[in-house]
Amino acid sequence: MAFLQSNLHMPIRSISLPSRIHTPSTKFQAALSQLQLSQNSSFSDSQSLQVSILNLSEVYHSLHQLNHSLPTAQAEQSLDVSTTLLDSCDAARNLILNLREHLLNLQSALRRNGKSMEVQIKEYFSFRRKIKKEINKLILGLKKLDSSETTALAVSIFRSLFVFLSATTPTTSTNTCALKFVSKLISGGGRSSSIMSELQNMDVVLRSDGDNSMEVKKMLQRLEDRIEGLESALDSLFKSLVQYRVYLLNILTTHS
Incomplete structure (x- = not known):
């Protein structure tokens, strides 16, 4: 009995097991589902684009971990697709980098408050x-x-990103009402939704007449932060696409 009583106070060691084993296949399906959900949101602003690019990065990161043995023809076709996607991603990164440089130059010129701004x-x-x-x-x-x-999801995201970067506002649309609308968005932190993208808002402010230095300063800082987020997301996607390409090359090397 004494033996039983002494054991009543011994700590009980519990073994904690994971409730679910996340295999490469389930990770890929989860990443793909998340990407499909992000497709339902608007691509007119940089934040939704950033989320979608990061989700696409996770899809390709999970895809190369599947370690499936694809048929040679399918692997070759996927390799060609990956080349185009890599080229598109690299081109997008360069465009974003150049855009950030222009935004930083505008901020610098605004601080100097001289003709350099023009x-x-x-x-x-x-x-x-x-x-x-x-x-x-x-x-x-x-x-x-x-x-x-x-x-198809990757193409949709890249196309939305390129449309976002190339969308401009006609000079004739720059008027007092438009400037007041943008100023309200800036002060209230609102989103432009499908009315105008953030870059189009920037066009309106830069083309407007009068003293709008405060609007320009706020917009430039906000836009530069958002563009930096896009740049980071594209860097992540580029790395995932490179990993996926190596995965395909390994399959073709094994089959040869």
Whole structure:
């Protein structure tokens, strides 16, 4: 009895087991489902684009971990698709990098409060006009890809990103009412929804007449932060696409 009593106070060790084992297949399906859900949101603003790009990055990160042995023909076709997606991602990263440089130059010119601001504004709009041709070529290249589910989602996201970067506001639309509308968005932290993208809002503010330095300062800082977020998301996607390409190359090397 004494033996039993002494054991009553011994600590009981519990073994904690995971409730669910997350296999590469379940991780891929979860990532794909999350990406499909993000497709339901608007792509007119940078935040929704950033989320979708990060979800796409997770899909390709999970895809290369499946370790499935694809048929040679399918692996070769997927490899061609991955090349186009990598090129699109790299082009998007370069466009974002150049855009950030222009935004930083505008911020610097605004602090100096001189004629340099006018010069930087002209350079900014010149850059925005020049990238339209490049973006049109990129969108045409994406249209040539196959229509598998994952690829179709990737194409949709890249296309939305390129449209976001190339959308401009006609000069004639810049008026007092438009400027007041943008100013209200800035002060209230509201979203432009499908009315105008953040870059189009920036166009309106930069083209407006009168003393709008406060609006420009707020918009530039906010937009620069958002663009930095897009740049980070694209870097993550690029790494995932490279990993996926290595995965496909390994399959083809094994089959050869």
